[in-house]
Amino acid sequence: MASSQDAWYLSLLGLAEYFRTSSTPMIKQCIQCLQAVFNFKPPPRVEARTHLQLGNILLTHTKNIDLAKNHLEQAWHLSQVINTFDDVKFEAASVLSELYEQQQQSALSKPILRKAIELSQHSVYWHCRLIFQLAQIHATEKDYQPASSLLSVGVDYAHISNAYYTRVLFLLSKGMLLLIDKKIQEVQSILSQAGHLIESWTGAPYQKEYLKVYYLVLQVCHYLMSGQVKSVKPCLKQLQQSIQTIMGSDDIFTGPSAGDMFLWMPKEHLYVLVYLVTVMHSVQAGYMEKAQKYTDKALMQIEKLKIVDNKPILSTFQLMLLEHIIMCHLVMGNKTQALQEISTVVSLCRQNPRLLECHWPQLHTLLGLYSMNMNCMEAAEAQFMVTLNIPRDKELWTFANLNLAIVYLRTKREADFNALHDRINPEALPSHSHSLKAAAYYVQGLHAFFQCRYNEAKRYLRETLKMANSEDLNRLTSCSLVLLGHIFLSLGNSRESMNMVTPAMQLASKIPDVHVQLWASAILKDLYRICNDMANENEAYQRHVHFSQMLLNDHFQASQMSEHSLITWTQGNLPPQLPNEGPCTSGVML
Incomplete structure (x- = not known):
């Protein structure tokens, strides 16, 4: 009788595989065959594996999540008591934990992963994979200390297991966590250690290049978070060269260890990430048109990848690109376009609540910047105050405070303004960013200018210029020069004023920063009138009229859009969907 039952369930398993692998897969018939296997009371190993197969197929091909979860739970419970049954046991733990995580039930996923990690110490691949997975859950919950500890365990385990590639991967992942947690001082030692291991790498060339891209991404982000726009250029250039090498190579991951089979992310996603950090650099440096060009390319690439497999990381990249390009549009005097992009950000967050959970401070900051540009100062203040209520990001918190000070x-x-003094004191900023410190000096200079304390204003602005020039912060340079020009004009020193405003105008034209150009053209008009240079005075006047009219037309157009009402949203869920809310495709603020 037992042999007859064996024949039945073996035949059903074979038939299920035939249905699954047919040129047109017959998933319903495959599921029916697998479910029928249990009627013949197969051995525990077969029963556990069949539950795992059913769970995976139901997850992939149906919407019956509860039934899939039930099968995965049974696969996990059955396989735990079966020795040397690693693939089924640990795959069940991994997939089930991932499912719990998607349902925001991390209290259920973490114990399973801890147990699986404990049981998998003899299996290099699964032990490393499960450590990565549990660390990812802790990181998602912003519980960085246990995540970092897990990755340290992974570094040591991979080393003694001769999984040298994965050892560097664990090390770089720890570096990334420290960056996210703003532990800037600790990051450099981790990156130095990883950099040394990559340089002395003697394994597969593709693996070396892949690790190099990961390492360079972190180095670039480290520099950008520190506001060191000029210092980052050699790293960014290396990164751009490395990604081209990766994209032109086959994905061959060979190594002496079974634990060396992990990817941080697919090379197609890395390609988009390199575009993103290039855009971040361009915005900080004040190359708005360059940022626009790379954003367009990146968004086009994201749309192509989403068609094939819409991974959540792609929406995160899309959101970050939009956040940067919105700032570009505001600098370039295109509030209408900025508002349309803000609307796209809202649409993305509406579709993915987790994105909103992570990015709502940035969204309120963008609405604050837009409100400033629209001279809606009460709305700008309200938006910045929302960002400041939870100061979890030192850089964003400082940025919001500096712009609130300008309001x-x-x-x-x-x-x-005086109540903000301690928050915007350039000598005591909570942020370690070079560019934000330079911006803080600018705000102090602006304050002294409004107070007619011109000598003090000049001292602050010269400090801004020194810092801005050392790291090629072009926007801050142009803003400081035009303000110095205004100060010298107020002091009656027209020659020195001209020496400041002329390069400010040239730099602002390259960025292009319409607000600084408007400001500079107004000063130039007065300077040329003082010099009795009527031709140049008229040209400066025409420029001023052109920029004024352009900004006024754009202001009116933006104010008429339904999305403009977003400036009143300061708490709770996202406001109701706006009529023109688009699909998810593509003074001077700081």
Whole structure:
């Protein structure tokens, strides 16, 4: 009788595989065959494996998540008591934990992974994979200390297991966590250690190049988070060369260890990531048109990848690109386009609540910047205050405070500005960013200018210029030069004013920064009138009229859009969907 039962369930398994692998897969028939296997009371090994197969197929091909979860749970419970049954046991733990995580039930996923990690110490591949998975859950929950500890365990385990590639991968992942957690001082030692291991790599060339891309991405992000736009250039150039090498190579991951089979992310995603960090650099450096060009290319690539496999990381990349390009549009005086892109960000967050959970401070900051540009100062203040309520990101918190300070200066609220003093003091910023410190000096200079304390203003602005020039911060340079030009004009020193405003205008034209050009053209008009240079005075006047009209037309157009009402959203869920909310495709603020 037992042999007859064996024949039945073996035949059903063979038939299920035939249905699954047919040129047109017959998933319903495959599932029916697998479910029928249990009627013949197969051995525990077969039963566990069949539950795992059913769970995977139901997850991939149906919407019956609960039934899939039930089969995966049974596969995990059955396989735990079966020795030397690694693939089924650990795959069941991994897939089930991932499913719990998707359902935001990490309290259920973490114990399974801990147990699986404990049981998998003899299996290099699964032990490393499960450590990565549990560390990822802790990182997603912003529980960085246990995530970092797990990755340290992974570094040591991979080393003693001769999985040298994976050892570097664990090390770089720890470096990434430290960056996210803003442990800037600790990052450099981890990156130095990883860099040395990559340089002395004697394994597969593709693996070396892949690790190099990961390492260079972290180096570039480290520099950018520190506001060192000029210092990052050699790393960024190396990264751009390395990604071209990767894209032109086959994905061959060979190595002496079974534990050396991991990817940080597919090379197609890495390609988009390199575009993203290039855009981040361009925005910080003040190359707005370059940022626009790379954003367009990256968004086009994302749309292509989404058609094939819409991974969540692609929406994160898309959101970050949009956040940067919105700032570009505002600098370039294109509020209408910026508002359309903000609407796209809202659409993305509406579709993916986890994106909103991670990016709502950035979204409110963008709405604050847009409101400033629209001279809606009350709305700008309200938006920045939302960002400041939870200061979990030192850089964003400082950036919001500096722009809020400008709002108070423009609305002549001296007491409120003074209340921000400790938060915007360039000598005591919580952020270690070079560019934000330079911006803080600029805000102090602007304040002294409004107070008619011109000598003090010049001291602050010269400090800004020194810092901005050392790291090619072109926007801050142009803003500081035009403000110095205004100060010298107020002091009656027209020659020195001209020496400041002329390069400010040239630099602002290259960026292009319409607001600085408008400001500079107004000063130039007055300077040429003082010099009795009517031809140049008229040219400066025409420029001023051109920029004024352009900004006024754009202002009116933006104010008429339904999306403009987003500036009143300061709490709770996203506002109801707006009529024109697009699909998810593609003074001077700081």
